[in-house]
Amino acid sequence: AQRVTQPEKLLSVFKGAPVELKCNYSYSGSPELFWYVQYSRQRLQLLLRHISRESIKGFTADLNKGETSFHLKKPFAQEEDSAMYYCAPYYGCSGGYNKLIFGAGTRLAVHP
Amino acid sequence: SAVISQKPSRDICQRGTSLTIQCQVDSQVTMMFWYRQQPGQSLTLIATANQGSEATYESGFVIDKFPISRPNLTFSTLTVSNMSPEDSSIYLCSVVPRQGSYGYTFGSGTRLTVV
Numbered sequence: 737a738q739r740v741t742q743p744e745k746l747l748s749v750f751k752g753a754p755v756e757l758k759c760n761y762s763y764s765g766s767p768e769l770f771w772y773v774q775y776s777r778q779r780l781q782l783l784l785r786h787i788s789r790e791s792i793k794g795f796t797a798d799l800n801k802g803e804t805s806f807h808l809k810k811p812f813a814q815e816e817d818s819a820m821y822y823c824a825p826y827y828g829c830s831g832g833y834n835k836l837i838f839g840a841g842t843r844l845a846v847h848p
Numbered sequence: 849s850a851v852i853s854q855k856p857s858r859d860i861c862q863r864g865t866s867l868t869i870q871c872q873v874d875s876q877v878t879m880m881f882w883y884r885q886q887p888g889q890s891l892t893l894i895a896t897a898n899q900g901s902e903a904t905y906e907s908g909f910v911i912d913k914f915p916i917s918r919p920n921l922t923f924s925t926l927t928v929s930n931m932s933p934e935d936s937s938i939y940l941c942s943v944v945p946r947q948g949s950y951g952y953t954f955g956s957g958t959r960l961t962v963v
Contacts, residue, residue, distance in 0.1 A: 770952075779954055779955070779956045779957065780891075780940070780954040781954070782952065782953075822890060822891070824952075826952075835881065835893055835896065836881070836893070836942070836952050837893070838883075838890045838891040838892075839890060840889075840890045841890045
């Protein structure tokens with residue numbers, strides 16, 4: 737079965753501190769990987785995807801195939817980054833699946 | 849990206865009744881999915897809504913409990929049948945806007961409380 741692990745339920749940091757939200761996935765073929773974010777009282781929205789290698793709101797994520805990890809990082813956290821973050825591998829048709837699987841989520845709390 | 853309208857946004861229902869949730873997309877989409885997010889939990893995929901054929905259900909979910917319709921490429925419904933308090937959850941519609949796209953878009957969700 738495809739699995740994704742986010743080991744931390746809660747990550748609490750002070751404003752300006754670096755942030756790393758961990759994500760490990762089970763390997764089966766070559767999944768595409770996403771990070772989704774849910775701010776308070778807002779709908780789930782796409783933060784970034786590894787295929788585009790983009791940086792959104794200062795966040796980046798590097799795919800490490802050797803470690804099967806896709807950790808989300810930001811060098812200086814802001815209070816507005818406080819939200820729930822979900823790592824989501826997409827196992828596309830080439831891997832025999834076509835669905836987005838969500839990790840348990842990590843709540844990031846950035847304190848002033 | 850596609851714009852999703854999901855109705856109702858919330859409801860409170862008595863046990864034993866059923867609720868049908870609608871998902872309308874402003875453009876034709878290849879894939880539509882239904883997720884559940886129970887209190888304090890992550891998202892769990894219920895099923896893939898297939899246009900013109902029966903939905904594909906994930907382990908632990910069955911058609912009798914969660915019948916799904918998808919009459920065309922822009923619309924789907926999920927029914928939560930014979931509800932119990934354990935069905936209290938947020939139900940989310942999600943779509944893949946077009947073939948080859950990986951940017952899943954989510955509806956705002958339906959918050960269901962079963963009393």
